[in-house]
Amino acid sequence: MSEGQILKGDSIYQGRVIDLSLETVELPNGGHVELEIVRHPGGAAAVALDDQDRVCLLRQFRHAGGGWLWELPAGRIDPGETPFETARRELAEEAGLDAADWTDLGFMHSSPGIFTEVIHLWLARGLDSRPLAHEDGEVIEVHWLPLSQALDWCNDGTITDSKTLIGLYRAGAYIKNAFEMLSEDPGC
Template sequence: MSEGKILKREPAFQGKVIDVAVETVELPDGSQVDLEMVRHPGGAAAVALDDQDRVCLLRQYRHASGGWLWELPAGRIDPGETPFATAQRELLEEAGLQAEDWTELGVMHSSPGIFTEVIHLWFARGLTSVPVEHEHGEVIEVHWMPLVQALDWCNDGNITDSKTLAGLYRAGALIRNRLEILSEDPGC
């Protein structure tokens, strides 16, 4: 089967961040369907871990979710910006941190049935504190907690944000894999 293609696009709304339209799409099986699509430039998030294995989490007010959420430092990719540069910028602006060591943790699709948004996840170590530069309209508290506790919060429902769940689980798996490799190396 071939990939789907857009046959017709009827714009409904153009905002600062999103573009909403009804798209008539030919699916890979040849059938046609009208889909309401929200186009988004994508984003990036950083799992920042300090030398005491504490992760930086933001407690952020989100009107759309009806209150406060626990999240990783993250944000929208600006025009001309790479996902990596976005992760670096958002870690700086939201958490007041710079990192020396970065490892890519892959991507995630936030809601692929309707949104085109792809979020790039990064693991950051070698942290240095710098002044926080929250944007207008951001209500954020910066918190540090043991990664083990954050993973427990993922499992018990205290953390519900999808990018944060994916980022923390992937960072936890990366650390476990590195520890297994070290424990198997007879030279360690």
Template sequence: MTEARILKREPVFEGRVIDVALESVAMPSGQEVQLEIIRHPGGAATVALDEQDRVCLLRQFRHAADGWLWELPAGKIDPGETPRDTATRELAEEAGLSAEDWIDLGRMHSSPGVFTEVIHLWMARGLTRQPHAHEQDELIEIHWLPLAQALDWCNDGEITDAKTLIGLYRAHGMIKSALEMLSEDAGC
């Protein structure tokens, strides 16, 4: 057996965003284990960069984190949406931006020991400002920082949100690789 198989699922809680269950699982090793699993539809986050390589970061109050966090515009995938649709919608709602150019930065698992959430990461360029539409339960400030400063904040612990850390590092790596390729082509 190469994959786990759910033998029994006992729901504990079903909410608007997540559901929690005790799952009896046959592991690929053949061993049977009981796991507490939180199911989530997944999400998308966007590294939005303007012409000056400034990144749009949200300073958002998060009750579960007991305070304010620096985050990328992001949100939950709604039924019928693709991850790119979600990224587009959330960029508009939270940051008041639309984008012409989208680059896939891959995906990440937020906490795979207990959580099924997969977050799809994007880089957006060719930005146009539009009115934002924050939801009633969102307390968000929109900020623009040089990408280099945001990366410094990742390194010194000012930014602690996992999707934001990974998104910023991946975007930086992609930009750096593209610049290296351009300089190599110019040197030929």
């Protein structure tokens, strides 16, 4: 059985950030379906954690999201850029930070029913300040919160952005697992 094949594709719109197409697809079960597909180059986000276990969160105005949202520093992958390079660039531009230690937290699909966007997630530690470089049209406040409080905000609905939820949960699990492994090591 195939993994799905495009039988016909028509471009409907090509924009600065996304492209929209109407595609007729053969599904793995042999059926055919017409789908509206939003193509996006993907993105990357950084969970920046300082030596006091505080995480950098941005309070950012998002018109499409209905107002102010809590988010990780993140952005779209530029042509020729790797996901890691994007995460590092966005951390510097949006939060004014660079990191000496980067841990890959995997990737996520933001809305795979219609959207091709894949977001790569990183844990950034060993932080150092850089100049902020917000883009025109960005309204961003930089905040520092204890990671435990940020995770509480994930659970109580204060944080609703999917990349931020997943990034914080994965970073929390990574840190917890690393701590447990150190605790079990008799040489520590």
